[in-house]
Each structure stands twice: as structure tokens, then as C-alpha cells.
Amino acid sequence: MDVSVTTSSNALGAFLRDRRCRLDAAAFDLPTARRRTPGLRREEVAQRANVSVTWYTWLEQGRGGAPSADVLDRIARALMLTDVEREHLFLLGLGRPPEVRYRQSDDGISPRLQRILDALVLSPSIIKTATWDIVAWNRAAAVVLGNYAARAPQERNVLRMMFCDPSVRARQHDWESVARFVVATFRADAVRAGAAANVEALVEELSRASPEFAAMWREKEVGQHSGGTKMLHHPTAGLLALEYSAFTVDGRPDLSMVVYNPATPEVAAVVKRLIEAADADK
Template identity: 65%
Template sequence: MSDVSNVRNTLASYLRDRRMRLDPAAFGFSAERRRTAGLRREEVAQRANISPTWYTWLEQGRGGAPSADVLDRIARALMLTNIEREHLFLLGLGRPPEARYRKNDGVTPRLQRVLDALDPTPALIRTATWDVVAWNRASTVMLIDYGALPPQERNILRYIFLDPRAKAAQYDWEEVARFALGAFRVDSARAGAGSEIEPFVAELCRLSPEFSAMWSDHGISGPPGEIVKHIRHPVIGPLAFEYSAFSIDGRPDLSMIVYNPATARDREAIASIMPDQRDRHS
């Protein structure tokens, strides 16, 4: 049996298993006169708004590869959890689904403890629209105290384009700002957050001529790779950081950003101005 046939049969078995675990009555379907447990194939197709024939073929290991849109509809129809949905995409397309934007107001205590354990290395967690939802003490003293800002203003682009401290800290502010804006455009589009960012973009275009001009250029930026960022701190002077971005298991809508001090001197300088008592983030 070919690899393609194996994949199709595995996908078919997974779909049948998930379908047969569902209670018809919970979805408004009659549970009477059924030979097997779960929803019927045509009921799943109805909930997914796809052809019953096409869905039947999928459960029979026939037909071509389903599209991401079809898989997403089936995932909703079968009430799959995030991890089950990811497994469905891996079986159907050989890759995980793209990150889906969802408004987020915070992180779990576990993730916050991870950030705190990195001190004196500045670290934060941002959404696909670059809202900062968690940070540690080092990022507060080295970058910006997001805890002192209203929640709706805790955004990296807002800081870069509207806060004069950002320009003072960067050796080449325009290059940094242009790259950040291009990466933001890619991240928000990949997450399907186009409509969500429209008011934010309109506001920044109104308040920042630089943002408006760069946004009109339609530039995009890929992952920065292994780079060293240089900033000027108002108290301890020039510093260098190895910049890294990490995805978070189970939360494809979030990224952890780490500014690792490039030298022992940089690390010691940061530690020298950090408060002794751990602050609680609001």
C-alpha cells in the first residue's frame, strides 16, 4: 500500500472515530433508529456545509486532498479541540493549521513563571497583533513598563511609533521600525486578523506620519533569524542583546520574545538596576 493510501486511510479512520463519539441529540438530531453510535455522515456534512458525497469519500479514503477550509469546517462540525484540530490538519495536509487570531488578555501562571525565571534576561509574550500580554521584571527596566500602561495601550508597534523613548533607545530607529511593521503585517495576516487590526492601523496612521508612510509601502519582513540588537539605555548606556522568538506549545497565537544579554557585562549591568522585590503584573 502506498504512503498516500496509508495517509488517506488514517484520516478516514480518524474522522469516523470522531464522528461516532458525538451525541446526535446534543446537536438537535433524532437519536432513534440508528444502527451505529454518533452522527451520520450526512449530518456532519450538513454541519460543515460541504457535500455529503465529498465527506463520505473522505471517510472512505477516496478523493484528493481536502483543502484547509474544508478541514476547518469539519473540525468545527465535529467539535474538535485545538489539539484534535491540529492532528486533523497533520493527517489531511501534512502540516499544522495556521495560527488563528483570538483576543487574549493574559497568560497562564505557568507561562508567567517561565518569564520570571529568565530574569535578568528581558522577555515578554505577544499576540499575533503584537499586543503584549505578559512580561518579566527585566523587560520592565530595559524596554518599557507595560504594567504602567492601560491594557489597550500595551502594544509593541504603539511603543515604537508613538513613544519618544523608543526613538531615543534605537541607534537606527527607522530600520527597526520598518522591519517591525513588516513583521507585524505578516503575523496579523497569517493569523487572519485583518479586520481586527483595521481600527488600530487607522489610529496609528492618524497619530504617526512615519507609520502612515511605512504602512503605505506595503513592506513585509520575514523572521529575523539570529541577530544582535543594540540599544541605548538612559541609565546604563549601550547594551547588546541576542534576539530570539519562540512559539508556545498549545498557543499558536502567542510568541515569546527573549532579549538575551550578549555579554556578561550586559547581563551584570541589567542586574544592577533591577529591583529586589518581584513585581506583580497587572
Template identity: 40%
Template sequence: MMTERTNGGRRRRDELAAFLRSRRERIAPEDVGLPPAPRRRTPGLRREEVAQLAGVGVTWYTWLEQGRPINVSTQVLDAVSRTLRLDTVEREHLYRLSEVAAPPEPDVVSALSEDVRAIMDRLGPLPAVVSNARSDALAWNDAYATLAPWVTGAPEGERNSMWQFFTLPPCCNPCSNLDEQVAENVAMFRYRYVRNRDDPEFQRLVERLVEASPRFAELWRNQDVAVPQPCQKDFLYPKAGLIATRTTGFDVSARPGTRLVVYTFVDDGSRANFERLLADPTLARPDHTH
């Protein structure tokens, strides 16, 4: 086991060195305001030039590129990222190779490609939502907004299906099979959590859920984990009827950890009830307020 960890650390350091070297070699001195140097053994910037432009010590940057065990802050990595003109994916890659907590996610909503938005819209009556690993709803089509207005209409910061599942009062929670699905949903949620343990927002969400929901806290303590897979989610709106669906997730390659979740109807009755709801979204409104 120790040998595996040692080998893994060596491979990470080698990859970090190769990555940083390749990024600085693609930048010409004149690209960053430095005078061109005709006699260079290798293309691109030298280590000392990267250090100077990033505002860090030459020795420190050399050790970073060599993968030595040094203290690395997010501020310094951001400075190196800007100097090397890293894009969002490259910046995140640098963080992971440096074994520093991943940087905050960029504005995924604005970064979603027009293709993804077009796909959601063309799905027509099938509800679809783009979610991140935390189950935040980032973008959705009209059908999803009709099926889950308690998610899309929630205040910013609470448009999260897990949060809504566990904090909505029972009288206002339309998830009729929640008791059957809740243990599996939490197990799949833990699967994504473990793979994003460096995300402070994910950690805060879990802490909030544990505090807000005794049921979630109980299931979280069980330590169950399951690979995300299609599952059945049933929604009961008394004025529209039961809408039984199956969810299927598709990874969005433009942003790792982001997925397009599509809801299909289990039977014709569910499809008809949803069409009724789609024609009159007010049927999803509860008959009381809190």
C-alpha cells in the first residue's frame, strides 16, 4: 500500500512538472510584454520569467514545477494560472495536481453551450434539468419548471433537489415515493460527495442538511454509498394526479461533474396527467401557505 501511494505521488509530481513546462513553453516572451530573446534553448518562458510575472520566488516556482512538498496557496496558484494563461479546465487541473482544494466553480449557467440548451428545449414535453454534483439546478426547460416549481422557484441558493426533498413540509412535498427512494438517493449523493470532498460548498450543504433534516442525518450516518443510476421519482399533485417518472442522467462533457437529467414518464396515465399540468401549471400550487 505504501509503495502504491509513493508511486502515485511520483506520477502526480511528474505530471505536474510536465504540465507546467508545457504551459510555459507555449507562451512567447513578447506575448506577455517581455523583450524577445533570440538565443533560447527551449521555446516559451523560462522558469524565472514565470516567477517574476506571477510575483513569486524563483526557487519556490522551481520547486512547484518539480512537485516538491511545499505550501501552496490558492492565491499563488491563481497568479501562476493567470501568468500561464490557463483556461478554466487547465486551472482546475493545476489545482488537483498540486493537491490543493479545487477552486470555486465558474458560472456554469453562462458557460453552458448553446447545444445543451437547444437539446433541453427540443426535448419538448420531457422535463430536463442540468445539475452539478451537489444537485443544484443550474438550468432547465419549461417542462421541468412545470414539474418541479418548488425547485426552480426556490430562492437562489436553495434550488437544490436534495435540499427541497428533505426540507419541504410533508404537506407540500409532491414526491409521493420519497420514503421508497430516499435511502438510495442519499447513497448516490454520498458517491458524488466523496468524489468532491474538496468542494467547500458541498461540505456546507451536507452540514445544512444534517442540521435541517433528522431523516437525512440518520441516513448519512449509515455511510451507504451507491453508484448513480436511473431511478423512479413519483410526483403527486392532487389537482393533476400522479406523475410517475424515471430519471436518466447524461454527463455534460463541457463541465466535469455536471449532468443533464431527463425525466421520462412510466405510463400513459402519468404522461396525460403531466400534459394537464403543462397546460395549467397552477395545478401544482398547494392550497395553503406556511
């Protein structure tokens, strides 16, 4: 028998057995005497997951067809899987990641993430939530994009600034085009992060405050914030060309990082002068 083929054809069962055997029966107040193998028994996992022992046994043996997402979710909880282990379980069992469970965190960002932002000296960079609240930025962003520290936390929302702040609107090279892009990308980001329900209050607020937002939201367009070029009217430096790229923060589906790189050496020199001038004014 080709052991490698057998193993790869039942990767789901192998993963389940491995995680089952890692659990400590004593931690679940289960008897530990007369156990021939470490970990929990199949029937114990099945009971915790509220599935039949036969069905769970078939899963470990690679029989019975693909499990449902609900069954995998219950097994993940029964086996005390971490988020990354749960995702791996779904990829093995269904060939796709699980539905995102949005969890808004009030913890802010880690010092490590802030150091990454600060290392991008001439690249204005921000970190935003799935509801597009800006929660972190670097010095270049404060100088080029706007002084976020001067705003109250609830006013650091990209959509609020875009549709309700005339100064932010004036910085856009083609406000209507940028606004449509922001709305379409925001809609896609919220759904992707599982945060669609969390943005309802914000959407209602902006729809009342801005007829333009209300009209764009009704169009139901979706977009992607992967990368491109942004033309920005700076109050003192004039028109700046910035190339942007967006990245998901690993392990934090509620956060994404957007980095704006000067498109030319000349723009980089302008950004450097702006930072130096701002630092001199301190």
C-alpha cells in the first residue's frame, strides 16, 4: 500500500485524529484510567460536537462524504481549535475557509504594527478597521493625508471624512470618482470581514447627512482596494501622486494596512520636506 497516497487522500481524518489525541481528558473532567491512546476518545469528541459517533468515526476514516459547515464548526469547538486550526479544518473538509466571524476589537494595534508604520518614513501609511475607522498612522500620513490626532476617534472614519468634511473633499483630485470608489470598496470590505451588520448604523447616519452618499450606496457597487495611484491636493505642496497598496493584517481580519508610496523621486522629496517642516514647527 502507498502510505503517502492514503495519508493525502484522508488529510481531514489525519488532522482530526491528531488534534483529538492532543487533548487532555483530565482537563474535561473525563476518566483517564484504561486509555490505550492519549487524548479523547472518538465518542467523547462526538458527544461534545453533538454528532453521532458513527458519523464522526466516518470522518476520521475518510468516509461519508463532505461534512457541512455547521458540523465542522461544532467539531472545531469540540476540539478547542484555534482560529487558524479552524480555518485549516474547513479547507480540508470543504475546500474553502469558514465564514468570517467579525469581532471588533478595542485593543488597538500592537506596538510591532506601529513600528512597521513608523519604519515607512516617506510612505504615508494607515491601519483601518473593517468599518473604515483609522486606528493607527505614521508621521508621513499625518503630514500628507491629514492630522488624525487632531480628530476625535469617532471622526477618524474614512467615509465620515470623505462625505462630511469639506477640507477632505477639497484634497481629492476627482472627488466624485474617489467617493464612488470608497463606497464600493467599503461595501466589499465590510462583507468580506463579516461586518455587514456592524456598518448599518454608519450607513444610516451618512445617508441622512449626505444625499450623495445615499445615492452611491443605493447603486450597490463593489470594488477592490488592492492598489493603484492616488492624486492628492496638499494644502501647501500642491498635487501629489501616490501609489497605494492595501494589505490584510494576518491574524486580525478586522484590520487592514494601506501604504501610499511617492510615485516619483520628486514627490518623495516633497514628502521629506513636509515632514521636516512639520517637525521644525513642534
